[in-house]
Amino acid sequence: MMKEKMPLVRLLLILAGFVMSGSATASDGDVALYVKISQGMVLNYGEPSLNRLKYIKIGLNARVANAEEAEIIEYHMPAIKDRLVTIFSSQDEVTIRSPEGKEKIRQAALAELQALIKKEQGEPIIDDLLFGRFVVQR
Numbered sequence: 001m002m003k004e005k006m007p008l009v010r011l012l013l014i015l016a017g018f019v020m021s022g023s024a025t026a027s028d029g030d031v032a033l034y035v036k037i038s039q040g041m042v043l044n045y046g047e048p049s050l051n052r053l054k055y056i057k058i059g060l061n062a063r064v065a066n067a068e069e070a071e072i073i074e075y076h077m078p079a080i081k082d083r084l085v086t087i088f089s090s091q092d093e094v095t096i097r098s099p100e101g102k103e104k105i106r107q108a109a110l111a112e113l114q115a116l117i118k119k120e121q122g123e124p125i126i127d128d129l130l131f132g133r134f135v136v137q138r
Contacts, residue, residue: 031066032063032064032065032066032127033063033064033065033066033067033069033070034061034062034063034064034130035061035062035063035064035070035073035074036059036060036061036132037060037061037062037073037077037080037081037084037129038058038059038060038081038084039059039132039133040057040058040059040133041057041058041059041060041081041084041085041088042055042056042057043055043056043057043058043085043088043089044089045088045089045090045091045092045093045096046091046092046093046096047092052138054093054136054137054138055136055137056088056096056134056135056136056137057133057134057135057137058084058088058131058133058134058135059131059132059133059134060084060109060129060130060131060132061129061130061132062113062126062127062128062129062130063126063127063128063129063130064125064126064127065125065127069125072117072121072125073117073125073126076116076117076120076121079116079120080113080116083109083112083113083116084109084113087105087108087109087112088105088109091105093138096136097136102131102134106129106131109129110126110128110129113126113129114126
């Protein structure tokens, strides 16, 4: 049984080395990283209604250039999440339901987070925001 596993382990190590050496790198030689901001943040959105509340569940990741910037994002995570709650909960249903609206929200969130990090750190280190999940319930 040990002989059967050995080639598989060797193959996995070879592939891991290939993937690490062939990965896309940033201009300073560091690998771009994705920092999970939220796996599934659940928020109310839109105007309050007596009949029914509307919810969104959002998974969001930030792309940064290196591990040092990823640590900075982790450090400022409470402020980042606070700003995102404000942005997403203030949206109307038309914006949240359309693809163009989702992109507009993503761009607004990116600009807000870049401004927040620039205020705290001196430079806007977040390169991009990506939705990992965007579920709407009305």
